[in-house]
Amino acid sequence: MKINGVLIEDTFAEAFPMKATRLILTAHNATWANHAATALTGFATSVIGCGCEASIERQLKRTETPDGRPGVAVLLFAMSNKELIKQLQNRVGQCVLTAPTSACFAGILVGDPLPLGKALRYFGDGYQISKQLGSRRYWRLPVMDGEFLCEDVTRVTKAVGGGNFLILAETQAQALRASERAVTAMRRLRDIILPFPGGVVRAGSKVGSKYKLLPASTNHRYCPTLRGLVDSALPANVGAVLEIVIDGLTPAAIEQATRAGILAACTPGRRGGIVAISAGNYGGNLGPFHFKLHEILR
């Protein structure tokens, strides 16, 4: 299969089950909502070293938020409920509670509850106030700019992590441009995040290492500078590879994002230096979700 002359390899991305939740962060204006969201989702590129994967899902209009203020939806993914709870408490406590004018709400309303304000309320030192409206409970914590409003719990949902595709280009600059196009197209979609910096990762990894202390190490078969030294997966004309990793709330959301991303990445075409699109997998042994590129793009 080729798109604009770019070879689409007959392979699949291998993904694994995760647990996820969505938070809605609001503030006096979009700038401060984004400050809170950016801090909350910082250092959350990979569960390998960060405990969770998190990113901004999308900007929210006033009409889309519970308190009628500008907001941001963020998604957090972790390998277990326990880890997700830990990450939520640390990140909301240190990054949202502290951000001026911010408030924090659940963005998923069905599923098992994960403590949010329920855990953070103790910061109120006895002056916190619980308020129940319908089936939803909120905590009002006195802070120096007024009150921090935080929903009692958010909800966890089954999710999929590790969807991906690789952009193989002649030069680093061409790979980067194609990646930027793909990220722009994918970030218009809901229910997914691209957790790496700018949505792109250059340090794709394989499971394991020659060093026992490392659970993952560089995906040497896709490192162009190792061609000639290892069993390289790269054609001779490929000078740079960039990967886009996708976490989604559903397999369908990842498929949709993968399709949008690949089509955008292929826009420059073969003449633009894009050689091929591939995907990272581990022979089907890592995860139960297999996103076959040809089927997605058919």
Next chain:
Amino acid sequence: MTGLVLTLHNPPAFELDCTTLNAATLQGKTLAQVGRLKLTQGRHRVSLGDLFDVSGDTQTDELTLLGVTPKLHRVGAGLASGVLRLSGNCGLELGLRMRGGRLLLTGNAGDGVGLGLRGGYLEVSGSAGDFIGGPAPGDVAGMNNGTIIIGRHAGARVGERMRRGLIIVGGDTGPLGGAQLIAGSIVLLGEVGPGLGTGMRRGSIVLAKPGHAPAATFNLAGTFDLPFMPLLIAHVTALKPRWRARLAGLARVTRWVGDASAGGMGEILLAS
């Protein structure tokens, strides 16, 4: 009109205890069996069919009572699910210890609406008497969850000793609203009587009409844009859209904390 319909054709001369009148106890019975159901009237037992015309469908969890009079007490007591619609003026202790479902009265209610409420939604379109959402007989604390809406005026001691939940009164309220409040929220849209929040320990009393001067045992905290207020306004508006304009002033509120004589952790929020 869906579900079982009971139309009062022989208004009782004496007080009638209607505790058993809810869809759950009547569901699945034949209309004849419903008519033979006994109600307590003083020290006597009367057949439901002697007082009410019975019609409709008993297979649903909806019950409608038409022509309710103030002699009918404890209607909807212990309601746990389904819908109970009432038309007329109801007696004492409407929705006593109700746990769930929806109780909708078109008309006025006597004292003790929603005493000991544990959940559900109770709405009176007209006015109601004293002790709304207060403690049920023998209880220390008042309502513990759920929502009570009074469309017009309410009597004294609205939400006395209330523990949790939401009470909204569209009209004026009598003295000692929120007295000894333990927690929960009371939203009052009209004029309020004296002694508001007397002895309240925690909880919120929200006044949509500016101008009230809290008692000397309340201290002024200041005027704020509390992030919780838009949620409260949206919630009340969703329940009663026609009150939207009257809630507008609550976007910015003056906060009084008190009652200092009872710990001072409660609040009266005044529309600015």
